[in-house]
Amino acid sequence: MKRAFLERLEAARQAKQPTVVATRLSDGAQALIVDGDVVAGDLAVTPAIADAAQTALRRDKSGTEDGVFLQIFNPPLRLIIVGAVHIAQVLAPMATLSGYGVTVIDPRGAWASAERFPDIAVIQDWPEEAMQSLAPDRRTAVVALTHDPKLDDPALAVALATDAFYVGALGSKKTAAARAVRLKDSGVSDGAIARIDGPIGMNIGAVSPAEIAVAILAKITLTLRGPKGG
Amino acid sequence: MSEIIDPLTQAKEWQDQGKKVALATVVETWGSSPRPPGSQLVVNEDAGFEGSVSGGCIEGAVVTEAMDVMETGVPKLMEFGVSDAMAWEVGLACGGTVKVFVEKLEA
Structure with a gap:
C-alpha cells in the first residue's frame, strides 16, 4: 500500500463514506473504492469485483472474490442514549470501546454535564427533537x-x-407493560412496540450500573451480529 | 475515555516518525478463528505492533514475516492452520485456519 493511498483511505473513513480496499493477493495491486467510485490505486476493477464490493458493504463483511480481497470500511456504528443517568456514564465509554459513536441526550443540565460525560457527545435538548435531528x-x-x-x-x-437496528428501554416488566399502553394510545403500532427490548438487555442478573451496561451492550451486540452457530 | 488505537492510524504515525512499516490483514478464515477477515496488525521496524490477526497465537510469526516484507517490499500471503506444514508453521490453538496478507506501507 502506498502512503498517498492510505491517506485517501483515511480521508474517506473520516468523511464516513462507505469504502472498500480491493487487493489482488497474487501481487498486491490495489484499488480504493469510495461511494462506488474507484478513486485511487493501480488495480483494474472489473464489474464483477465492483459488484462484490457493494455486496460486501451491505453485508458488513470483508472477503475474497476471484483472488481479490475486499476489505470494507463501513461508517461507524452509533449508539444514542436517552438519559444522562448513572448507567449511561458507564455504558457510553464501554460502547465507545466497542466501536460505537455515542451520543447522550438529556435536557436536564445537571445530568448532562461535561464533567459527568468526559469525551462523550452530549445534547441538552428534548429527546424528541434531538432524536429527530x-x-x-x-x-x-x-x-x-x-x-x-x-x-x-x-x-x-x-x-x-426509523431503521434503528436496536431499540431498548429501561424498566421492569410492569413498567414495560404500562409504557406499551401509553405508546399505543399515542398512535404507535403494536408491531413497532414489540420491537422494544424491555426489560432492557440480556438477563445476566445484572445489579450495578456497570453490570446493567454490560447486559445492554451484550444484547445490542447479539442483535447486530446474531448468535454464533455450532 | 478514548477509542482503541486504529492500526492504520498507527501505521501512518510510525511512518511519519521515519520508521519502516508493514500491514498484515486477515483475508480468509475457515473453521473457528478468533478474528474475522479485514482484521489488521501493523508492525514497525522495531518489531512494535498494534492490532491483531488472531487471539495472540500467530502474531509472533506474522511480526517476524512483516519485518522481512518491509525490507524487500514484496507482499506475502501466509497461511496458518492445523494441517499447515510450512517451515514457519504456528498452530492455531482453536483449530481453525487463517490466511494473512502482509504488505509494506510504501512511501
Missing part, C-alpha cells in the same frame, strides 16, 4: 434510560419509526 439509521442502536415517560416515550416513538 440525529436520524437513527440501520447502523444505529437507541436506548432509553431516564425512567421518565415524558422523556423516554417521545424519543422511543421517534426511534421506532
